[in-house]
Amino acid sequence: MTSRTAPAADTADTAPRPSSTWTGWGQWLALATMTLDHLTRYVLPEEWALDWAGSSLGRIAFPLFAAMVAWHGLFNTRNPLRYARRILVIGVVAQLPFMLMPRASDALLLNVCFTLAAGLAWGAWLRELLARYRRGELESRWLALAGVTTLGLWALLGDWVEYGHEGLLLVPLLMLAMHHLNRVGEPLIERLAAAALALPVLVVAGQMNATDMAKSFTVATCLAALWLAAGAHRLAPTVPLAMPRRLWLAWYPGHFALIALWLWLAGGLG
Template sequence: MTSRTALAAESTDTTPRPSSSWTGWGQWLALATMTLDHLTRYIVPEPWGLDWVGSSLGRIAFPLFAAMVAWHGLFNTRNPLRYARRILVIGLVAQWPFMMMPRASDALLFNVCFTLAAGLAWGAWLRELLARYREGGLALHWLALGLATSLTMWYLLGGWVEYGHNGLALLPLLMLAMHHLNRAGNPIAGRLAAAAVAVPVLVVAGQMNVTDMAKSFTVATCLAALWLAAGAHRLAPTVPLAMPRRLWLAWYPGHFALIALWLWLTGGLG
């Protein structure tokens, strides 16, 4: 849970909270690109030649989900850990049908909701740790120990979740960059510093895929999210048709269950 010192620091922050209108569009785009990726990967016959979809449009989904989770965890909730737990519940429901998907390896892998939940919890915990240190409530050696412990957990967990170490690191890096870009203001020095903090996001995004096409779509998605944090959020109109909450919560486990059912009926799981 976010510490009282961190909440007190937020309460005295005069930076206006950015508009989240863009996330209404982001929800539809994230579900559409994720579904296209999974349909072309598991359902569409290989001779159809649609594997390019997963290497292009399909690479938008994860960084977009990560950007929305980081945004809400940073700007729209006072309890990021509770938000992370809600994501984790979705992941637990989706894990069984997710494990039924055909894979190149039989190794146990936890779905992307575990990556998002762990990354958000890590980012929130690091923010709390740094806030306590700045307020004088945490000694430097305890800060160093906390950072070392979190990096150890990141290293150990990275082999068990989708998108691995890069996926876990993307959430806290996005939170850090979005925070500074939103607070940069007009002085050129502040803008340059915020831009420098955003560079690691793009570096990690570029490491998440193999092909140049996949890398470009992932990096471009992260770049768009950073642009929104820098002020472009003001340009986004409200989405005409808001995503129904139940649909948003049920789509990830539900679409995996339907794909698993289709594969079972057609013999694809045999």
């Protein structure tokens, strides 16, 4: 999910804004792996035995979406909450066709856009609170109360969204790690601190899936995103064909609607 708003301006942050060229490639890869995952899960016959594709390449999609949301929320928008609202609108549009997908449980589950939007809003709000605390505008007790409150909301919301509690944590943790990796200097202590902040991202990513193969693809995707924040973003060439904005915005709800139509025509929806 990309942001087209103006670059963030933070006078306290002297680190140069990193290049976002890699996200052009990330958009195509995220849509391709997400669609592959959903096709193998909902459309292709079980006898084709292609579930391995969803458990490997399909596990790239969510952490890649989370990395792009965290990246743009940090470096490419003045208003992360407005960016989160745009993601939420896509989620609202996609929710009905998403609910038509066959599942083992009939319990209400909110699609991944709700996970990404909530994670971005959480991360952006915590960053703002910490900035106010450092400026002396917020007392420590109120900062602590806000932290406890958000943890309570995280505990409640995690049962209702796709990818659960781990999914909600991924964007805020990526924002924290990317921020420090982008700013890290030459002193060893700074490098060690940035590496330490990257570890929670990898731990959470490793908890998001059941199989070792799925875990390895999720962790590897997060590791690549952290590497980009640490400086590898400079190596990414411009994507030959930029993702059309309308296609990017419409693909998530649209592909679910097409899958639901296919299942209905094939008698897979009761």
